[in-house]
Amino acid sequence: MAQETPRFRRAPWLVGAGALAAVVVAGGVWAATTKAPQASPTAQAPSATPSPSASGPVCTALLSVTKQWDGGYQAEVIVSARAPLANWEVGLNLEGGVVTASWDSTMPVGSTGITTAANASYNGTVTAGSTATFGFTANGGSPSDLSATCVGTATGPVSESQAAGPTPPPTYTSQANVASPGDDDWLHTDGNRIVDAQGRAVWLTGANWYGFNLEQRMLVGLNVANLDDLMDQIASRGINVIRVPVSTELLLEWRDGEARVPQAVNQQLNPGLADKTTLEVFDAFLGDAKDRGVKVFLDVHSALADDDGHLYPVWYNEPVSTADFLDAWTWVAARYANDDTVIGFDLKNEPHGQPSETPRAIWDASTAKHNWRHAAEQAGDAILAQNPHALVFVEGIEATPRTGTSFASTDNGDYSFGWWGGNLRFAAEFPVRLSEPRQLVYSPHEYGPLVYDQPWFQKPFTKDSLTTDVWEPNWLYLHQDGTAPLLIGEWGGRLGQDPRQDVWMAALRDLIVDEHLAHTFWCLNPESGDTGGLFANGWGSWDEEKYALLRPALWQTSGGRFVSLDHATPLPGGVSVTEYYDQGNPQPR
Template sequence: MSPRRRWGAALSALAVSAATFVVATLLTTATPAQAAGTGVGYLHTNGNKLVDSTGATVRLTGINWFGMETDNRTFHGLWSNQTWKSQIDHMAQLGYNTIRVPYSGDALKSGATATGINDYVNPDLVGNSPLQILDKVIAYAGQKGMRILLDRHRPSAAGQTPLWYTAAVSEASMIADWQMLAQRYAGNSTVIGGDLFNEPHAEGTDPSGTGACWGCGDTARDWRLAAQRIGNAILSVNSNWLIVVEGVSCPSGGSPNVWDSVPDDPMTCDWWGGNLAGAAQYPVQLNTANRLVYSAHDYGISVYDRQPWFKDASFPENLPAVWDHFWGYLYKNNTAPVLVGEFGSTLANPLDVQWLTKLMSYMGTGVNGISFTYWAWNPNSGDTGGIVSDDWVTVNTQKQNIVGPYLIAPVGSGATSSPTSSASTSPSSSTSPSASTSPTGGSGTGSCSVTYKVDSSWPQGFNATVTVRNTGTATVNNWVATLTLPSGVSLVNGWNATVTASGQTLTAAAPTWAPNLAAGASVSFNFQANGPSSPTPSGYKLNGVACSV
């Protein structure tokens, strides 16, 4: 996905330096990810599952944070009023346990400069190279119990290309970049591997084409063969990494003739990077066992409305069969793990709500579901927007309410573990923390008011938003809101604050990125609960002071 515009889908062809090889100091000090979040130590595969160094099943439920693949050569949003650490805190608190980091070869060059950084907010990044900033993000994410997946998004910052190399950026330089990164982070299990190349796709209107193919046997275009070469080169210097291989768009490397009077088979081509149908006959074969993860991308109608399955009369019930055909069969047949590396939408089209809801349900819940990284954290993704808005802090609750119930939070994030079944069924209850772990109130008291809204509900539970307004004349510092849940209602998950429960008392403590509530200001937090949505909670308080409803 381009950060500014979708560069086209598989059926839209008509609408359309080598880095210096530096062996850096090994970064081995990051806190390893912890059990029950993203596992312990390095990950490897076992059938269709990811397992950690103890053999426990792990599921990645993450998010994309792009920018390092662009002319800025570092994460976008560093220009905002939010610190880089607070953004990672926010991702973890919302429940995302993995960050997929797109980059291009330009960001890795000797002398590369990171731009678009608010030096006042992020003084610790002043003078840092793109790689040094990446080092810091990895180290801090590891402390949060998160994982990092690196993604070769483009050969250079110039833009996405059908093939993994260009006249100016060779496959050899790409391999050199990957080997440098694999050695740089060897011994640091926060970095779990590499997504070899983003969205290889077809090119031209001739079905034979000149773009990336799968199984065609042309070493210059066959992405499956290239993935084997690149993956094995990485594993030769770091055998612990996962090798993540995306699909293509059309197996032939050429787009179908969409204007022909006799249309092509609608199940021939998929989204860029989304078509893994050929992996059944032509699987990726690596020299190191249990390291291969297949990855697909999938998008909604607002990104490209001409995918044929969107026109089917049975939409959205037809979608699982589409996903089965292109990539889901690899998971269902226990062939290999599947990571849905990109999926997203503005949700401006109401049908996209159905698409996203169906996709989340299809990927499943709990540790045995399909792994994913949502596109994107960034609000400046032109075709999808982000989980956060333009201020890089306000959460898009419509998106988060759909994705949130499926997240498995990293240990130490401050978020409650997500449910183990989908919102269309009965989410399982979480163990409530003891009263001794509940946060204490900060300073500043006065008067307050509360607005409570049920965002969505199902027979066994609901999602709700609580908005607290400081109606006093002084700032409430380190705010803590409490409320009493009705009998028979239990907390499952919460976001936009540190949400915990002891008995029927739900406590929401200020997140690190918004600790204070100014006079006249409002703050909202969300929670998911098991039980009936009526009657509603009562006994609202802000730092111990009762609020009007």
């Protein structure tokens, strides 16, 4: 399908600055009507009375400080509906802070002390079990009391089944008593499948967990939860691989012995991580993953350890050069070459750039500095020289020239566009050539209209039309013709806010299941600004509606037990690869 205008990938989180994000949940009660928001900076917190149409609180509000700087901060509030809502209002105490900007609510600039924020015109209607989000910035210190209240007009009763969602699987404890070798789980490719050393197909079905790529250089969530507990939940729910974003800057710090002790780890909740550096915490995380049969691959999300680093279009960004990029990958591949917990490396997150931008990622036969294909070949071979068994994941770019034009054009009309990292149209004519061809996996990203309202979402669409118009020309053809396997490195989003989003997410999930495409869902983190996460309520629970959508796309036996990518260690409550095939289960083809 011809695309006439450039595409964008919005910022996927609102976390950062090395600050510990604090979260508190407070329940509110239903109100028959919701009073208008108060413009006065001394407005009182909202009150409410129960109604026969609802039982118990109809909504809760979670306030988190997502960024801090000298003299100010940024905050996000997530409104969770326990009943269907026509509108909502949140009350909170800013203490001495003064609001300088707000979005997605009616919170007035200048608000201070006890204040309220009602929904905007477009996000008041929230289905039960879904969420709405708003944010603000303020001068002064963040409030010491982060409690928030929520009231709303319910259009139906509180439904515990809607609020809780499907019954989650039990959480099992770790598998410390299982001995697993460090070299029996390496993978390679065979046509369009990823296979084990015996040539049997395996299905990578996982999720992203970001934080090491940010300024705080640490997995988000360890400020409010225990690492072991989180890993028990993740593995028990069938996540058999975790994509971990990092920065080149962080890898170079690790290489040079300059790893810092992070501020974003609650040492009371994580006594085993007390005074450990970022590298030592990463190694502890790897140990927890291995202990539970979970595999890991790293993704250079940005050159710099910067909350907005992923917005920069290419893999170099001063002072980080392409040579630094290659050196960082060489070092980390060598460090983990004898540990098959780290099964591969995603070379660079979402190379992109529009025709008129400099720099921008291109894909052709040249050796130009900004040619992503050439840089990917260099980085892939640098990794494989250290570990010939590692999988090398290569993403696409944003824009490729149409027939009869070239990358020399700066006219958007001469290009076909896709999501950042999601345009692999030129991989057929200019394939990535590696020293170990069997280790190559192409890795597009794909999102729905709540991330950006692409042209293909602005008319009626179905799974079939998306397949024909978008997915096949951009990346699915590589799977269909047997060129190489695909791993969809990012996909996901919020449910219940836009019917088109829900249709898109179910359609892509069904494609993943039908074709057994490898994938890592974006993301575990509830703080993700434009998608939300699988975890919810400040890492205290799961978004059961979203998990229910994802669950069919997780590798399972015919009896519904989750399958690890380890040949000795099963996922907690699940089975190992060896057990899967010994039980006579079919290959995921």
